[in-house]
Each structure stands twice: as structure tokens, then as C-alpha cells.
Amino acid sequence: MSxxxxxxxxxxxxxxxxxxxxxxxxxxxxxxxxxWVRDLGIDQRAMKEEEGVVFAVRxxxxxxxxxxxxxxxxxxRTDVQSVTGARLVLRQQVSRAGEAVFSAAVTxxxxxxxxxxARLPANIRLLLH
Numbered sequence: 001m002s003x004x005x006x007x008x009x010x011x012x013x014x015x016x017x018x019x020x021x022x023x024x025x026x027x028x029x030x031x032x033x034x035x036w037v038r039d040l041g042i043d044q045r046a047m048k049e050e051e052g053v054v055f056a057v058r059x060x061x062x063x064x065x066x067x068x069x070x071x072x073x074x075x076x077r078t079d080v081q082s083v084t085g086a087r088l089v090l091r092q093q094v095s096r097a098g099e100a101v102f103s104a105a106v107t108x109x110x111x112x113x114x115x116x117x118a119r120l121p122a123n124i125r126l127l128l129h
Contacts, residue, residue, distance in 0.1 A: 001128075003039060005032035007074040007094070019067040025102045026060070029092040032076035033106070040127060053118045058087065059107040066101040068094070074101065081105065083128045085119050 007028050015021040037044060037055075048054050068074055074096050081089040087109050094102040110118040 001080055003032065003036040003078040005035050005076045005078070007031075007076060009068055009070055009072040009074065011070055014070050019069055020072075022064060025062070025064070025094060025104075028074070028076055028094060028102075029078075029104055029106065032078050032092060033090065033108075036078045042124060042127070047121065047124075048113075051121050052112055053110040053121065054113075055108050056111045057106060058109045060104055062102065062104040064102055066096070066099065068096060068101050072096050080128055083120070083125055085125065086110075086117065088120060088128065 009020055013020050013024045044055065074094050077093045077095065079091045081091045083089075087107055090106045090108065092104045092106055093100050110120050112118050
């Protein structure tokens with residue numbers, strides 16, 4: 001169940017050296033995850049209103065592999081690595097012409113409005129298995 005999200009590098013994404021600023025990769029993979037969730041048919045607003053929970057990033061383990069530069073066309077591939085009752089682990093890879101430039105393992109959990117941990121909703125666990 002792979003999801004691919006295209007990214008174009010704009011001048012604002014780069015640092016003084018003309019390469020993508022390291023924190024922007026986190027923005028890119030966040031956008032890709034949001035798009036992936038939407039494509040799965042998960043309505044995050046309804047999840048908050050009906051289930052009382054929202055997704056939260058618990059952990060990101062990232063590897064910066066190659067520099068990306070202004071005007072590069074990249075793609076973010078998102079794959080489910082594992083799903084348990086309380087967490088979802090995704091592998092996200094940013095590539096340019098098939099070559100990895102950034103890779104991350106992202107652990108997602110659910111939290112309540114008060115910030116307390118919660119189980120992933122059952123319908124979402126079933127959807128991802």
C-alpha cells in the first residue's frame with residue numbers, strides 16, 4: 001500500500017548553499033502523510049469530533065542521504081511498516097529520479113484533546129492491515 005506524493009523544490013525551500021534546508025524534509029513528509037491519509041478516506045476532522053482523537057508524531061528517525069536543490073522534482077513514497085493497537089510506523093522516502101535523498105521512519109500515535117495517549121481507532125487499524 002504505497003502512496004507517492006510529488007514535490008517541486010522552490011527557492012524558499014533552500015538554504016544559503018542552494019540546497020534544501022534540512023527541516024524542510026520534515027514538512028515534505030508531513031504533506032505526503034496528510035495526502036496519504038486523505039487518499040485512504042480518513043477524515044481527520046471527523047476523527048477528532050467523533051472519536052475524540054488526533055494523530056501525533058511520536059518519533060522520527062531520519063537519514064539525509066543526498067542534497068536536493070532548487071527546481072528539483074522529488075517524490076515522497078509512504079509505506080506502512082507496522083500497525084499495532086497504539087501506534088503506526090511508516091517508512092517515508094524522498095527520491096529524485098529514483099535515487100533516495102532522504103529517508104525516515106515515522107511513528108504515529110493518537111492522543112486525546114488533553115494530550116493523553118489513545119488507541120488508534122479500530123476502523124483505521126483494519127484499513128491498514
